Amino acid sequence: xxxxxxxxxxxxxxxxxxxxxxxxxxxxxxxxxxxxxxxxxxxxxxxxxxxxxxxxxxxxxxxxxxxxxxxxxxxxxxxxxxxxxxxxxxxxxxxxxxxxxxxxxxxxxxxxxxxxxxxxxxxxxxxxxxxxxxxxxxxxxxxxxxxxxxxxxxxxxxxxxxxxxxxxxxxxxxxxxxxxxxxxxxxxxxxxxxxxxxxxxxxxxxxxxxxxxxxxxxxxxxxxxxxxxxxxxxxxxxxxxxxxxxxxxxxxxxxxxxxxxxxxxxxxxxxxxxxxxxxxxxxxxxxxxxxxx
Amino acid sequence: xxxxxxxxxxxxxxxxxxxxxxxxxxxxxxxxxxxxxxxxxxxxxxxxxxxxxxxxxxxxxxxxxxxxxxxxxxxxxxxxxxxxxxxxxxxxxxxxxxxxxxxxxxxxxxxxxxxxxxxxxxxxxxxxxxxxxxxxxxxxxxxxxxxxxxxxxxxxxxxxxxxxxxxxxxxxxxxxxxxxxxxxxxxxxxxxxxxxxxxxxxxxxxxxxxxxxxxxxxxxxxxxxxxxxxxxxxxxxxxxxxxxxxxxxxxxxxxxxxxxxxxxxxxxxxxxxxxxxxxxxxxxxxxxxxxxxxxxxxxxxxxxxxxxxxxxxxxxxxxxxxx
Numbered sequence: 294x295x296x297x298x299x300x301x302x303x304x305x306x307x308x309x310x311x312x313x314x315x316x317x318x319x320x321x322x323x324x325x326x327x328x329x330x331x332x333x334x335x336x337x338x339x340x341x342x343x344x345x346x347x348x349x350x351x352x353x354x355x356x357x358x359x360x361x362x363x364x365x366x367x368x369x370x371x372x373x374x375x376x377x378x379x380x381x382x383x384x385x386x387x388x389x390x391x392x393x394x395x396x397x398x399x400x401x402x403x404x405x406x407x408x409x410x411x412x413x414x415x416x417x418x419x420x421x422x423x424x425x426x427x428x429x430x431x432x433x434x435x436x437x438x439x440x441x442x443x444x445x446x447x448x449x450x451x452x453x454x455x456x457x458x459x460x461x462x463x464x465x466x467x468x469x470x471x472x473x474x475x476x477x478x479x480x481x482x483x484x485x486x487x488x489x490x491x492x493x494x495x496x497x498x499x500x501x502x503x504x505x506x507x508x509x510x511x512x513x514x515x516x517x518x519x520x521x522x523x524x525x526x527x528x529x530x531x532x533x534x535x536x537x538x539x540x541x542x543x544x545x546x547x548x549x550x551x552x553x554x555x556x557x558x559x560x561x562x563x564x565x566x567x568x569x570x571x572x573x574x575x576x577x578x579x580x581x582x583x584x585x586x
Numbered sequence: 587x588x589x590x591x592x593x594x595x596x597x598x599x600x601x602x603x604x605x606x607x608x609x610x611x612x613x614x615x616x617x618x619x620x621x622x623x624x625x626x627x628x629x630x631x632x633x634x635x636x637x638x639x640x641x642x643x644x645x646x647x648x649x650x651x652x653x654x655x656x657x658x659x660x661x662x663x664x665x666x667x668x669x670x671x672x673x674x675x676x677x678x679x680x681x682x683x684x685x686x687x688x689x690x691x692x693x694x695x696x697x698x699x700x701x702x703x704x705x706x707x708x709x710x711x712x713x714x715x716x717x718x719x720x721x722x723x724x725x726x727x728x729x730x731x732x733x734x735x736x737x738x739x740x741x742x743x744x745x746x747x748x749x750x751x752x753x754x755x756x757x758x759x760x761x762x763x764x765x766x767x768x769x770x771x772x773x774x775x776x777x778x779x780x781x782x783x784x785x786x787x788x789x790x791x792x793x794x795x796x797x798x799x800x801x802x803x804x805x806x807x808x809x810x811x812x813x814x815x816x817x818x819x820x821x822x823x824x825x826x827x828x829x830x831x832x833x834x835x836x837x838x839x840x841x842x843x844x845x846x847x848x849x850x851x852x853x854x855x856x857x858x859x860x861x862x863x864x865x866x867x868x869x870x871x872x873x874x875x876x877x878x879x880x881x882x883x884x885x886x887x888x889x890x891x892x893x894x895x896x897x898x899x900x901x902x903x904x905x906x907x908x909x
Contacts, residue, residue: 427604430886430893432848435866436612439878442870443615519732523852526734527867546738546856549753550746560735567730 318580325576331569339385346379350536362554369554371544377555380536381562387537388566391452391521392514398456400510403463408494408502410464411471418468425461433458437520438529446529455517463509470502504581511574515567522563538563590901598890605886606660610653613879660883676880679865684884686756687854687861690777691846694785695839702789703835706796710804711823721793728790733849737783737856744779752776754858783853788842795838796831803831833904840896844889 319325338345354374362369368377410421437454444450474480475498483493524530525539526546533540538559545556647655709718745753752758756776757769764772803809804827812822850863858864862881869877 423600423604427601427608430601430605430844430889431608431882432844432885432889434848434851435882435885438851438866438870439612439882440615442873442878443613515730522732523734527852527855529870542735542738549738549742553742556735556738556742560732560739563732563735564727564730567732568727571726571730 315580319576322576322579324572325580328569328572328574328576331565332573335385335389335566335569338382339389342382342386346376346382348376348379350375350380350383351534352376359548359552368558369552371541371555372548372552377541377558380541381538381559384536384538384541384559385562385566387448387531387535388518388521388563391448391455391531392517392570394452395455395459395517395521396510396513398453399459399513400463400506402457403460404467404499404506406460407464407467408471408499411468412475412490412494412498414472421464422468425464428458428461431458434520434523437524438527441524441529446524446532448531448535451521451524451530455520459513459516463506463513466505466509467502470505471498474498474501505578508574508578508581511570511577515570515574518563518566518570522559591898594894594897594901598894601890602887605883605890606657607653609879609882609886610656612882613875614649676876679877680862680880680884683860683862683865686859687847687850687863688888690781690784690859690861691843691850693777693781694788694846695842697781697785698788698792698842699835699839701785702792703796703832705793707800707823707828707831709793709797710800713801718797725790725794728786731786733783733787734852734856736786737779737853740779740783741856751779753779756859780853780857780859783856784846784849787845787849791842792835792838796835799831799834800827803827806830833900836896836900836903840893843892844885847885847888 352375354370356374358370358374359372360366360370360374366376366378368381371377371380406421406424410418436458440454441450444454471494480493480498483497488497521530522537522539522542525537526542528540528543530539531537541555541559545552545559548555705721709721712718741753744751752772752775756773758764758772758776809822809827812826847863850861851867852863853859854861854864855867862884865877866881866885868874869881
């Protein structure tokens with residue numbers, strides 16, 4: 294009875310300390326805070342898009358086609374006279390949606406395969422790692438383009454495809470963590486207690502392996518946003534009239550000599566967003582890095 | 587060393603098989619058969635004609651038979667005939683586009699290497715200096731910039747506003763009337779922006795990696811020994827630290843090849859360069875399946891070859907690998 298009490302008490306204390314440590318380090322890291330701020334700002338913009346945008350993003354106004362930025366249209370208008378500022382605000386929704394769902398998919402796949410490879414080792418590990426190697430041979434963009442060409446370019450397909458081409462890094466990370474964690478005492482203890490493999494993997498080892506996955510996922514959102522905008526730019530991503538930062542840039546390319554604002558602003562939005570997520574990811578990584586304790 | 591080469595080459599075979607399996611699986615994801623796509627707009631295509639086409643293309647056979655037949659043709663470089671209007675052999679189309687893509691990518695790789703390595707070395711040697719901090723920021727932004735956007739901005743700045751560089755194609759319209767010197771400059775000037783865009787992606791990554799590697803090497807014991815021997819800082823850095831720090835860089839360069847090939851789709855399309863990437867994009871838009879499959883496989887194989895060269899160079903440079 295006494296021992297159990299001590300164990301519970303100690304476990305709670307230690308957990309408390311780890312989280313404290315993380316937040317303390319995170320709070321003092323200015324760049325990480327800047328990243329967090331940008332990410333939160335974007336969430337707010339996407340959530341309140343309806344109230345924040347001055348015009349309806351789909352409202353076509355043939356008399357205002359390709360106008361320079363003015364007070365009335367702070368970012369100018371596009372070839373159909375739609376307000377670019379409003380379209381960009383709604384475009385943030387697409388970026389965030391694609392970013393999170395795609396990363397969600399790739400993280401799930403990566404965790405699953407990495408855990409299996411790391412835990413079971415030998416031929417399972419070999420097979421999965423060969424699969425990773427083969428997938429890494431493909432220029433990712435080629436693969437994504439090919440698959441989306443075969444299915445149709447709608448937002449769900451894009452999310453799934455970006456997800457199934459981006460899991461390799463996570464899988465390797467998780468596998469590495471599992472390879473070391475499965476040698477630890479608590480794993481031996483679980484096995485001695487007769488716990489089934491499934492339970493050991495998902496209930497015990499996995500929570501400890503998740504820290505680098507969090508970093509990878511944050512950085513992955515940035516990558517997914519970049520990929521989605523590139524696809525939309527090429528016309529194989531989100532299709533107009535749905536506004537996406539990438540497809541506004543398509544109009545930018547087509548009107549490159551007369552409408553510089555179509556090229557400048559959406560790109561800046563992408564840049565700032567990606568910088569935000571990168572800073573956040575790096576900040577989280579620095580805050581959980583055990584080597585600096 | 588020869589043993590290592592053979593071992594390495596053998597490893598390529600399962601990877602190649604894996605590549606073909608995945609490519610095959612990808613292409614057969616398409617809903618509807620390619621026959622339907624090819625005959626959709628043709629009112630004279632009766633069901634009987636479609637059946638004959640299916641038999642002709644072997645699409646009525648079971649999947650694994652189709653795969654085997656396809657593989658058989660692949661290894662003799664028969665990629666089939668393009669579905670698009672010109673109906674030329676896919677292999678021909680790829681072959682005429684490959685040189686320019688390879689050329690641009692090789693020059694980009696060289697550029698990345700030549701620029702990123704000194705930057706990384708200097709950042710490490712003068713850690714936390716102003717130079718280091720500035721480059722860190724620039725590299726960070728470089729990671730976040732969408733490349734097609736950078737291409738657009740540079741096109742606007744150098745092409746439209748300043749008019750210094752051309753923004754599309756490989757040569758100007760009146761190329762034939764130029765004297766030789768102007769022809770040479772014309773060719774070069776058309777390639778400057780594409781190569782820069784292609785290289786900018788890998789630059790950030792490599793300089794960062796070089797810096798980290800260099801920092802690690804500098805802390806090693808043998809560097810301290812060299813310094814206490816009284817060798818000049820220059821000798822220490824160039825002769826001892828650099829050589830060791832450079833080794834993994836070769837692998838990194840090899841690993842960035844798929845990224846470069848994939849990126850070529852974007853800048854070739856933007857700058858209207860008739861390369862493999864642009865062919866891929868056009869084929870994707872036209873749903874030209876044989877071409878898509880062919881380029882997908884070629885792209886992966888090029889990556890495989892690139893990694894092989896990287897590994898062999900690494901083995902050449904680092905004797906420890908060879909056992």
